Amino acid sequence: MTTSAHHRPEPSALGGQLRHRRALSRMSQLDLATRAGTTQRHLSFIESGRSLPGRAMVVRLAESLGLTLRERNALLLSAGYAPAYPESPLADGALRPVREALDAILTGHLPYPALVAGPRGELVAANAAFGLLTEGADPDLLAPPVNVLRLALHPRGMAPRVANLAAWGRHIVENVRGRARAHPDPLLDELARELTGYLPAEPPGPDHLGFAVPLHLRTAEGDMRLLTTLTSFATAVDVTLAELHLEAFLPADEATASLLRRRATEARAT
Numbered sequence: 323m324t325t326s327a328h329h330r331p332e333p334s335a336l337g338g339q340l341r342h343r344r345a346l347s348r349m350s351q352l353d354l355a356t357r358a359g360t361t362q363r364h365l366s367f368i369e370s371g372r373s374l375p376g377r378a379m380v381v382r383l384a385e386s387l388g389l390t391l392r393e394r395n396a397l398l399l400s401a402g403y404a405p406a407y408p409e410s411p412l413a414d415g416a417l418r419p420v421r422e423a424l425d426a427i428l429t430g431h432l433p434y435p436a437l438v439a440g441p442r443g444e445l446v447a448a449n450a451a452f453g454l455l456t457e458g459a460d461p462d463l464l465a466p467p468v469n470v471l472r473l474a475l476h477p478r479g480m481a482p483r484v485a486n487l488a489a490w491g492r493h494i495v496e497n498v499r500g501r502a503r504a505h506p507d508p509l510l511d512e513l514a515r516e517l518t519g520y521l522p523a524e525p526p527g528p529d530h531l532g533f534a535v536p537l538h539l540r541t542a543e544g545d546m547r548l549l550t551t552l553t554s555f556a557t558a559v560d561v562t563l564a565e566l567h568l569e570a571f572l573p574a575d576e577a578t579a580s581l582l583r584r585r586a587t588e589a590r591a592t
């Protein structure tokens with residue numbers, strides 16, 4: 323009797339993962355099969371464990387489900403295949419051009435704050451204007467590893483200076499919960515619960531326009547109103563890079579823009 327050097331999991335492991343992910347995406351078998359370029363019958367056989375698809379089909383199914391690169395690697399492993407996407411440390415030489423490009427983007431965004439964060443809010447890099455957001459924060463919250471989501475809503479972080487904490491904080495929490503729903507992660511669930519505990523229990527008032535509102539931040543120079551933009555690296559093929567996002571703050575009015583320009587001029591002078 324011969325034995326294989328590579329152990330392949332039972333097909334049901336893949337089938338269970340597919341059913342679970344399809345349910346999270348609220349996608350029927352027919353919808354997923356159509357997107358992945360196969361038949362509903364074939365997908366049914368895969369989910370029931372009667373058929374084990376080829377590696378290319380697993381990749382197509384993962385892509386059709388909108389899985390992250392980390393989740394796609396896990397799906398491949400459940401089918402007995404090696405991961406398709408590398409996960410390089412950020413300090414790895416292979417990512418050096420990306421790091422240099424990110425540094426250039428952060429510098430180019432000045433005099434406005436910008437940062438790069440990981441999937442759970444871990445601060446990776448920031449520009450010189452990031453200091454606007456950390457003023458007065460407890461040093462413990464600024465000790466590495468810094469979590470920018472916790473810093474934003476913690477009562478010893480930015481929270482005392484945020485005039486619209488209830489609405490702006492809810493916007494942050496809902497974003498975290500949305501990511502957790504789309505890409506289940508117990509650590510994200512735990513973070514969402516923690517952040518919710520920092521928010522005031524204020525029901526929306528009659529002028530409520532939704533939680534996606536500009537940040538109204540009090541500073542020694544005057545009140546600022548900042549819009550936020552999130553940029554992800556959708557075409558990345560490295561897990562580490564794909565999980566990063568760039569968060570840039572933009573002035574929502576001329577008064578804020580003038581204050582930020584003046585801060586930058588004074589910083590250069592000193």
